[in-house]
């Protein structure tokens with residue numbers, strides 16, 4: 001039973017501060033992930049390691065080879081911190097950098113070589129992906145969010161559990177987390193779904209919900225939950241209902 005878990009950059013970093021890693025949080029996340037490591041693909045957000053350089057170089061609107069390099073190198077640094085914490089927690093994990101294994105078209109994943117990920121899972125290794133810069137067939141280069149990776153991988157791997165952790169209790173409406181969101185709810189709640197509170201180039205909660213509603217349209221449910229609360233990652237990995245379920249009624 002494959003599970004795809006994303007841990008948002010808002011958990012691992014301080015999104016208002018360049019390369020503002022939160023080592024204690026990274027270690028806690030690693031410990032929680034280590035409690036249920038089997039058949040798990042972990043995706044993490046870029047946080048301040050990605051969004052700040054991307055904003056500085058005008059990505060994704062502006063084409064900047066230097067901006068692509070600097071942003072990629074920076075998110076790889078965060079990826080390394082996550083890998084080190086996982087190794088310390090006893091998890092056998094390997095990095096998978098989206099820049100090197102997928103291509104976009106108009107900002108959407110056009111093709112993605114997922115064979116290495118499948119093979120890692122088969123052999124008991126946890127693949128660790130991250131939001132990244134990527135080459136784009138129609139607009140030279142762009143950005144692929146961890147949320148888009150989750151939606152694509154969930155489909156490619158036929159995941160049974162899809163969970164996206166961020167720093168809020170789910171999709172908030174009138175100040176409270178919604179138990180569930182369906183596409184038909186959008187007209188009512190759209191005005192209340194916004195971008196990130198920090199520096200962000202991938203749309204905050206709006207971007208997340210768009211990706212997960214696309215997944216729901218294919219009949220796959222997911223959960224947006226608060227990964228800053230200790231124990232919630234373990235619960236999400238068990239498939240417990242926490243936060244907001246994004247789904248499509250049959």
Ligand SMILES: Nc1ncnc2c1ncn2[C@@H]1O[C@H](COP(=O)(O)OP(=O)(O)OP(=O)(O)O)[C@@H](O)[C@H]1O
Pocket residue numbers: 007008009010011044045046047048051146165166167168170171172173192193194195196197198200202203204205206208
């Ligand atoms: N209606 C809403 N409900 C919940 N969060 C919302 C809403 N509207 C806007 N947000 C913002 O979206 C943020 C979550 O998105 P964000 O992209 O910052 O998280 P992340 O996935 O952890 O980050 P990253 O993109 O670095 O991985 C919340 O912290 C909040 O500020």
Ligand SMILES: C=C(C)CCOP(=O)(O)O
Pocket residue numbers: 009044045046047050051054071075130131132133143144145146147201202
């Ligand atoms: C900003 C970059 C490079 C990737 C964004 O990925 P996200 O943090 O998952 O939205």
